[in-house]
Amino acid sequence: MTQPSLALEVQDLDVRFGSTHAVRGVSFTVSDGESFGIVGESGCGKTTVLRCLAGLNTKWSGTIRLAGQVRSHHRDLAAARLAQMVFQDPYGSLHPRHTVDRVLAEVCQIHGLDDVEGRIDRVLRQVGLGPSFRFRYPHQLSGGQRQRVAIARALILQPRILLLDEPTSALDVSVQAEILNLFRRLRREFGLTLVLVTHNLAVVTNLCDRLVVMHTGRVVEALDAEVLRTGTPQEAYTRQLLAASRGYDRSTLAAAEALEMGL
Amino acid sequence: MSFDLLSVENLRVRFHLDKGTVEAVRGISFRMGREKLGIVGESGSGKSMTGRAILRLVQKPGSVTADAIRFNGRSGSRDLLTASPAEMQAIRGGQISMVMQDPKFSLNPVMTVGKQIAEAYRIHRKVGRTEARERAIAMLKAVRIRDPEAVFNRYPHEVSGGMGQRIMIAMMLIPDPDLLIADEPTSALDVTVQTQVLAIIDDLVTERGMGLILISHDLNLVASFCDRVLVMYGGRIVEECRAKDLHAATHPYTRGLLAALPTIDAPPGDLQVLTRDPAWMHA
Numbered sequence: 068m069t070q071p072s073l074a075l076e077v078q079d080l081d082v083r084f085g086s087t088h089a090v091r092g093v094s095f096t097v098s099d100g101e102s103f104g105i106v107g108e109s110g111c112g113k114t115t116v117l118r119c120l121a122g123l124n125t126k127w128s129g130t131i132r133l134a135g136q137v138r139s140h141h142r143d144l145a146a147a148r149l150a151q152m153v154f155q156d157p158y159g160s161l162h163p164r165h166t167v168d169r170v171l172a173e174v175c176q177i178h179g180l181d182d183v184e185g186r187i188d189r190v191l192r193q194v195g196l197g198p199s200f201r202f203r204y205p206h207q208l209s210g211g212q213r214q215r216v217a218i219a220r221a222l223i224l225q226p227r228i229l230l231l232d233e234p235t236s237a238l239d240v241s242v243q244a245e246i247l248n249l250f251r252r253l254r255r256e257f258g259l260t261l262v263l264v265t266h267n268l269a270v271v272t273n274l275c276d277r278l279v280v281m282h283t284g285r286v287v288e289a290l291d292a293e294v295l296r297t298g299t300p301q302e303a304y305t306r307q308l309l310a311a312s313r314g315y316d317r318s319t320l321a322a323a324e325a326l327e328m329g330l
Numbered sequence: 331m332s333f334d335l336l337s338v339e340n341l342r343v344r345f346h347l348d349k350g351t352v353e354a355v356r357g358i359s360f361r362m363g364r365e366k367l368g369i370v371g372e373s374g375s376g377k378s379m380t381g382r383a384i385l386r387l388v389q390k391p392g393s394v395t396a397d398a399i400r401f402n403g404r405s406g407s408r409d410l411l412t413a414s415p416a417e418m419q420a421i422r423g424g425q426i427s428m429v430m431q432d433p434k435f436s437l438n439p440v441m442t443v444g445k446q447i448a449e450a451y452r453i454h455r456k457v458g459r460t461e462a463r464e465r466a467i468a469m470l471k472a473v474r475i476r477d478p479e480a481v482f483n484r485y486p487h488e489v490s491g492g493m494g495q496r497i498m499i500a501m502m503l504i505p506d507p508d509l510l511i512a513d514e515p516t517s518a519l520d521v522t523v524q525t526q527v528l529a530i531i532d533d534l535v536t537e538r539g540m541g542l543i544l545i546s547h548d549l550n551l552v553a554s555f556c557d558r559v560l561v562m563y564g565g566r567i568v569e570e571c572r573a574k575d576l577h578a579a580t581h582p583y584t585r586g587l588l589a590a591l592p593t594i595d596a597p598p599g600d601l602q603v604l605t606r607d608p609a610w611m612h613a
Contacts, residue, residue, distance in 0.1 A: 108520035210373075239372040239373055239547065240372065240547070240549070240587055240590050240591050241372065241586065241590045241603070241604035243590070243592075244591075244592070244601035244602065247592065247601055248603065251600060267592075269591070269592040269593050269594045270592055272592070272593075272596070272598065275598075276598075295594055296594060296596075296597070307522060308522065311521040311522045312594060313550070313554075314550040314555075315524075315551060315554040315555040316554065317525075320525055320526065323525060323526070324526075
């Protein structure tokens with residue numbers, strides 16, 4: 068039986084792309100209203116996991132439950148209303164010739180929602196953009212404003228879960244701070260569950276309560292953000308990632324190379 | 331430390347567009363020696379344009395003006411602003427070279443990496459094929475590539491991002507330049523690979539007595555790697571300090587950036603948001 072308090076349950080998720088075994092038996096659960104991180108280096112499979120959850124990748128095996136409902140392997144509007152995704156690059160994820168209004172209206176149309184006007188108005192306010200942004204094109208917006216539009220597009224369906232794929236890594240430090248603060252506020256106001264994929268440990272400890280560290284398609288370690296903060300992870304790989312994330316320090320090099328030989 | 335390797339005086343980069351002139355770099359001056367100088371700033375601060383302007387790589391509709399860009403390399407002192415195109419061609423790569431952000435876009439995809447490195451050497455040194463090949467393999471070894479003979483014959487798509495960036499560094503360093511300009515050289519790399527690549531640059535700078543300009547948006551990286559830091563905002567240098575003192579910076583912009591940066595050790599909670607003061611544009 069699935070406990071009702073789980074927003075997300077992943078069991079033995081496995082993904083292959085031809086001969087590449089991208090995700091190898093990944094399992095984790097996320098409670099309702101929790102903020103959960105998936106951390107790892109490029110090619111570790113973290114984004115693939117998120118794409119399976121969002122339904123963008125349909126060839127996987129294992130079990131995914133969104134709010135207790137088993138996720139199907141095909142496009143699924145009900146699942147889309149439960150979990151929405153925000154992508155890394157706001158320059159690439161918004162149609163360059165659609166206004167903000169059209170981007171947001173399209174979502175309502177697909178899902179047959181009423182009161183489109185009211186919804187667009189409210190959601191723009193929720194992400195900190197006034198109604199004046201409604202008829203602008205992406206090229207008339209800054210990177211941070213575009214990412215707010217992408218977040219509004221996800222929020223307009225009033226999902227329970229936001230899937231965030233490196234949502235701030237294309238942004239400047241000062242803009243990143245604004246977007247991270249926005250996620251924290253949305254989580255508080257709407258009781259949203261956040262699943263954040265990132266390579267940046269500082270972003271994860273800022274936003275998440277718990278996380279998993281992935282490497283070569285597997286979960287290496289599941290831990291509380293507090294463990295990263297106090298610098299006491301169990302696994303050598305996590306410790307090395309942590310050391311490398313603290314800036315340039317030659318003394319971490321030998322350990323990194325030893326680990327690389329061993330893996 | 332003598333600051334006589336490069337001195338830039340009142341450098342300006344302007345772009346003349348239909349809708350008016352955009353000033354990317356607005357009258358900056360700095361001097362550097364054979365040290366590791368970091369330039370940090372956000373996008374649009376002018377940090378990359380500064381690197382390009384030194385090499386006269388700013389294309390039209392951009393224009394570069396300065397009182398002087400004096401470079402004191404192995405072939406004597408000269409003003410890069412007035413050097414002829416032929417002289418600049420010899421300086422680029424030979425005495426000042428540049429590593430860009432992403433090896434995927436900087437390497438020639440239809441030429442083996444070994445040939446590209448050997449070519450870089452042969453353009454600046456009059457040597458035969460065999461000697462260039464030997465030097466290229468030695469250089470691959472110097473950037474800690476384990477099987478240099480095998481890697482020599484590979485194409486760029488057959489190497490990883492970290493290895494690609496080491497190959498770029500090998501190519502840029504083989505003519506033994508006096509100054510290396512590295513524009514976000516590790517931003518496309520994973521953190522663990524980043525440390526390896528920086529350690530290689532660090533060693534080469536120290537062993538060869540080279541100067542390095544490291545352009546980056548990453549304050550922690552610059553603070554932990556460089557000797558000195560220039561902080562740019564709106565095309566100007568707003569602060570200059572020793573890298574290890576960056577965390578005690580005094581300019582409100584630098585302080586704001588540091589406060590906006592999430593850190594692993596900090597408890598969760600709202601980050602300080604940078605409030606931009608129009609006065610910083612004129613400071």
